[in-house]
Amino acid sequence: xTGRRLAAILAADVAGFSAAMAQDEDGTLRDLxxxxxxxxxxxxxxxxxxxxxxxxSLVVEFPSVADAVxxxxxxxxxxxxxxxxxxxxxxxxxxxxxxxxxxxxxGVNIAARLEGMADTGGVVVSGSVRDSLRGRSPVGxxxxxxxxxxxxxxxxxAYRARIGQEAAPAAPPAAxxxxxxxxxxxxxxxxxxxxxxxDTVVGxxxxxxxxxxxxxxxxxxxVRALAxxxxxxxxxxxxxxxxxxxxxxxxxxxxxxxxxxFAAALSADPRPEVILRALHDELAAGPPRLVVLEDLHWADxxxxxxxxxxGRRISRLPILLTVTVRDVGAARVRAALADAPPGSVVRLQxxxxxxxxxxxxxxxxxxxERLRRLTNGNPFFVxxxxxxxxxxxPNSVHDAVLARLESLADDVRRIxxxxxxGPTRLEIDVIGRVTAVTDRALDDVEAARILVVxxxxxxxxxxxxxxxxxxxxxxxxxxxxNARVLEALESTDAxxxxxxxxxxxxxxxxxxxxxxxxxxxxAGRSSAHREAAAHWQRAxxxxxxxDRNSLLEALDGFAxxxxxxxxxxxxxxxxxxxxxxxxxxxxxxxxxxxxxLARLSWFQGRGADARELAEEAIEVLSGHxxxxxxxxxxxxxxxxxxxxxxxxxxxxxGHRAMDLAAEFDLPDVRAHxxxxxxxxxxHRDPAAAAATLREARDLARGLxxxxxxxxxWTNLAWNFTLGRRYQEAEAEAIExxxxxxxxxxxxxxxxxxxxxxxIRLETGRWDEAVADARASLAVSAVPSVARIPALVVxxxxxxxxxxxDRAMRMxxxxxxxxxxxxxxxxxxxxxxxxxxxxxLRDDTAEAVAAVSAVPALVSAGxxxxxxxxxxxFRLTDGGTPIDDAFVPAPHDLxxxxxxxxxxxxxxxxxxxxxxxxxxxxxxxxxxxxxxxxRLGASAVxxxxxxxxxx
Numbered sequence: 001x002t003g004r005r006l007a008a009i010l011a012a013d014v015a016g017f018s019a020a021m022a023q024d025e026d027g028t029l030r031d032l033x034x035x036x037x038x039x040x041x042x043x044x045x046x047x048x049x050x051x052x053x054x055x056x057s058l059v060v061e062f063p064s065v066a067d068a069v070x071x072x073x074x075x076x077x078x079x080x081x082x083x084x085x086x087x088x089x090x091x092x093x094x095x096x097x098x099x100x101x102x103x104x105x106x107g108v109n110i111a112a113r114l115e116g117m118a119d120t121g122g123v124v125v126s127g128s129v130r131d132s133l134r135g136r137s138p139v140g141x142x143x144x145x146x147x148x149x150x151x152x153x154x155x156x157x158a159y160r161a162r163i164g165q166e167a168a169p170a171a172p173p174a175a176x177x178x179x180x181x182x183x184x185x186x187x188x189x190x191x192x193x194x195x196x197x198x199d200t201v202v203g204x205x206x207x208x209x210x211x212x213x214x215x216x217x218x219x220x221x222x223v224r225a226l227a228x229x230x231x232x233x234x235x236x237x238x239x240x241x242x243x244x245x246x247x248x249x250x251x252x253x254x255x256x257x258x259x260x261x262f263a264a265a266l267s268a269d270p271r272p273e274v275i276l277r278a279l280h281d282e283l284a285a286g287p288p289r290l291v292v293l294e295d296l297h298w299a300d301x302x303x304x305x306x307x308x309x310x311g312r313r314i315s316r317l318p319i320l321l322t323v324t325v326r327d328v329g330a331a332r333v334r335a336a337l338a339d340a341p342p343g344s345v346v347r348l349q350x351x352x353x354x355x356x357x358x359x360x361x362x363x364x365x366x367x368x369e370r371l372r373r374l375t376n377g378n379p380f381f382v383x384x385x386x387x388x389x390x391x392x393x394p395n396s397v398h399d400a401v402l403a404r405l406e407s408l409a410d411d412v413r414r415i416x417x418x419x420x421x422g423p424t425r426l427e428i429d430v431i432g433r434v435t436a437v438t439d440r441a442l443d444d445v446e447a448a449r450i451l452v453v454x455x456x457x458x459x460x461x462x463x464x465x466x467x468x469x470x471x472x473x474x475x476x477x478x479x480x481x482n483a484r485v486l487e488a489l490e491s492t493d494a495x496x497x498x499x500x501x502x503x504x505x506x507x508x509x510x511x512x513x514x515x516x517x518x519x520x521x522x523a524g525r526s527s528a529h530r531e532a533a534a535h536w537q538r539a540x541x542x543x544x545x546x547d548r549n550s551l552l553e554a555l556d557g558f559a560x561x562x563x564x565x566x567x568x569x570x571x572x573x574x575x576x577x578x579x580x581x582x583x584x585x586x587x588x589x590x591x592x593x594x595x596x597l598a599r600l601s602w603f604q605g606r607g608a609d610a611r612e613l614a615e616e617a618i619e620v621l622s623g624h625x626x627x628x629x630x631x632x633x634x635x636x637x638x639x640x641x642x643x644x645x646x647x648x649x650x651x652x653x654g655h656r657a658m659d660l661a662a663e664f665d666l667p668d669v670r671a672h673x674x675x676x677x678x679x680x681x682x683h684r685d686p687a688a689a690a691a692t693l694r695e696a697r698d699l700a701r702g703l704x705x706x707x708x709x710x711x712x713w714t715n716l717a718w719n720f721t722l723g724r725r726y727q728e729a730e731a732e733a734i735e736x737x738x739x740x741x742x743x744x745x746x747x748x749x750x751x752x753x754x755x756x757x758x759i760r761l762e763t764g765r766w767d768e769a770v771a772d773a774r775a776s777l778a779v780s781a782v783p784s785v786a787r788i789p790a791l792v793v794x795x796x797x798x799x800x801x802x803x804x805d806r807a808m809r810m811x812x813x814x815x816x817x818x819x820x821x822x823x824x825x826x827x828x829x830x831x832x833x834x835x836x837x838x839x840l841r842d843d844t845a846e847a848v849a850a851v852s853a854v855p856a857l858v859s860a861g862x863x864x865x866x867x868x869x870x871x872x873f874r875l876t877d878g879g880t881p882i883d884d885a886f887v888p889a890p891h892d893l894x895x896x897x898x899x900x901x902x903x904x905x906x907x908x909x910x911x912x913x914x915x916x917x918x919x920x921x922x923x924x925x926x927x928x929x930x931x932x933x934r935l936g937a938s939a940v941x942x943x944x945x946x947x948x949x950x
Contacts, residue, residue: 046071089114113149127157216380247528297329302528352377433488607822631660710748750779828865835872847876867891
């Protein structure tokens with residue numbers, strides 16, 4: 001029996017355990033045993049029950065939140081001197097407890113995710129834990145804000161425990177308010193590196209500086225200090241803590257300073273490639289500039305795409321691109337800048353202040369160490385506590401901010417409260433719609449060093465202070481202020497994402513629905529797909545307020561956006577939309593949804609389902625006049641036939657699509673259908689097929705259809721690869737890859753890089769092939785079936801060079817992706833590789849089994865794979881189940897037993913591995929081994945040395 005209960009869950013694991021194991025397995029295991037001997041008694045001594053262990057990790061259930069937190073902190077204190085250190089997360093939530101005492105559920109999952117956010121030797125807790133303590137623990141906390149955790153639907157408020165610090169130590173005496181320069185104490189090295197980077201930019205070479213660290217550590221202060229002394233122009237852009245980020249928010253902020261061409265592109269043509277090209281051209285043509293992107297941890301996907309775009313080109317841009325980001329967003333920034341030129345990125349991580357620096361701020365050395373413990377040396381926290389101006393040190397920074405707020409006049413305090421609901425900045429005119437604003441009140445609020453005021457807007461000196469003020473508002477007051485801010489913004493040209501934020505904060509469902517659609521469309525046009533989907537979801541959360549057409553629009557929008565990153569959710573929305581169209585008898589809407597579902601099914605590797613859905617998309621239009629939707633359904637069916645190797649089907653449906661495309665003037669459909677038809681025509685007339693693919697590519701490019709351009713180019717390179725025209729194949733693949741990178745088409749770029757890996761595998765450049773395969777596999781935005789070529793390339797090299805176990809693991813992963821597709825072009829190469837690995841292991845039965853199930857799929861459209869299948873069947877069983885008519889050259893020479901001629905033919909093509917196998921089959925074992933030694937194929941050498949040719 002299983003049961004549910006509320007429990008405090010502690011999750012822990014050892015930081016850097018895998019790396020330590022790789023260096024010294026025996027020693028690391030001993031260290032782990034010593035660590036557990038120290039840790040387990042502490043956990044159980046605080047009432048904890050160790051529910052599960054796995055390697056270096058622990059999950060512990062506590063009946064009391066205070067016990068869980070106290071245990072976590074004591075564990076970290078007591079193990080500070082050990083060779084292994086833990087990271088710990090604590091959460092309070094519902095858990096499922098099994099008969100054997102193990103625990104599951106989101107209560108456990110959140111604790112595990114928080115553990116991953118902790119520093120080495122640190123503890124991170126959820127808001128539910130911190131709120132439940134209510135003074136029952138001496139531990140203090142720093143607010144990390146709302147974190148989005150992997151596989152957890154809603155954001156989780158998180159706090160970092162201050163290890164070894166009490167929540168309320170004795171107070172230092174009041175001190176003068178710190179000056180702005182006090183925030184830059186002990187930052188000399190960071191400023192030196194900053195200035196060096198700026199000098200490099202002035203000299204003509206762009207640089208990137210990433211300033212990372214916890215909230216309040218002084219990231220923005222560093223940037224402001226550099227901006228104050230820089231002679232270069234400064235462009236500022238901010239990411240806001242909205243419920244859903246603004247698409248390209250920082251670049252909208254800096255648009256007025258970027259010139260009319262960029263502003264026009266941003267407003268008139270929101271396609272990412274147009275905006276990014278206009279941004280590049282403006283920055284490239286301008287003088288040296290400092291370009292600042294603040295708070296990237298709150299950025300949308302399109303902003304990260306822009307960061308990646310600029311990072312790849314930074315050395316040619318006269319800019320110092322400066323990014324500030326909290327630890328929680330650092331991984332995304334690293335990933336976005338992974339392709340930046342070597343040496344172009346400088347990373348700064350400001351450290352906490354020492355007691356000496358704090359003493360200079362406080363004017364009282366005796367209290368400095370106590371203040372350091374309270375604030376963990378965080379400059380903002382130190383500043384806020386000192387600003388409180390009291391003989392008593394507050395229990396938290398939150399209390400320090402509120403103490404200063406209470407000291408203000410009522411009208412000044414109200415301005416601060418209203419400003420707190422507007423993340424980052426709020427316009428003075430908008431505040432004036434909610435409460436009275438006078439010049440005297442603005443002067444007073446700035447003098448209090450809570451807000452920064454300019455001619456247009458106000459902003460908090462730090463986000464943590466804003467949150468403290470916002471949290472002090474009653475729920476009713478918070479909703480009321482947001483409602484009035486929303487009303488004021490609705491009369492302006494405010495970004496719709498801001499309107500959605502305030503509509504949500506004011507719990508105004510009608511306003512959410514009203515603005516979510518516009519916000520979703522704007523985000524989608526900028527390729528901020530996750531943000532667009534989030535806005536559509538907000539509209540769908542209130543679907544009872546949507547009329548039928550609006551509901552269909554929202555479902556279509558949500559399905560289109562999630563198509564890029566979450567196929568399951570896209571399918572669900574598309575199926576619901578299909579149901580609505582069925583109820584209304586709308587056959588054209590049904591056909592559109594069925595066509596999309598077919599594509600999604602193919603993405604998920606369900607080839608048979610995809611073909612059935614594509615056929616139904618055509619069938620529902622039977623008996624109705626020809627239409628644009630029918631043309632698209634025909635081309636979709638042709639594409640699936642092409643992918644399945646059904647030559648006649650691809651030609652039939654493709655030509656039908658082209659006929660209707662001409663009738664209805666649909667050049668995009670024509671380009672799509674041409675790609676399908678040309679791809680399957682390679683074996684009949686390679687030159688004509690290549691010419692048609694180039695024509696389709698150029699047509700799509702002229703239409704501005706980057707995805708179809710990339711698809712045509714990908715198929716052109718792959719067709720040359722299948723025909724073993726390696727020089728042409730590599731040239732086209734390199735150009736296609738450059739195009740996809742230029743237009744941020746990551747999925748196509750990954751597939752094209754896998755194609756390059758395949759070419760280099762077959763032409764004997766195995767190190768390059770593995771590098772290409774790994775780069776391709778590192779990209780997440782690629783359909784599962786499209787991972788197969790890269791898996792096959794890397795696994796093939798691993799098998800031939802002796803890492804057979806790793807090759808088998810990767811091959812099984814590829815087989816799980818390939819088998820459900822029902823496509824010979826997916827299944828054939830994996831089956832051949834499985835047979836080759838079985839041959840290397842002298843497992844004849846496994847080799848025969850691997851090949852035997854595939855021949856039924858082989859047809860003229862998939863003949864390329866017949867030769868490999870025939871080879872391994874022959875080498876293990878002495879025969880072949882493959883129709884000789886489908887075996888292409890030079891494999892056909894091997895099938896005929898003319899191995900010496902085959903070896904010569906492989907040599908002429910530049911395929912040394914295939915040449916070696918042919919020479920081995922011809923009985924020239926020494927010649928084969930000589931070739932294999934140059935390739936490093938140690939496992940193959942060992943195999944052929946054990947036996948004579950089959």
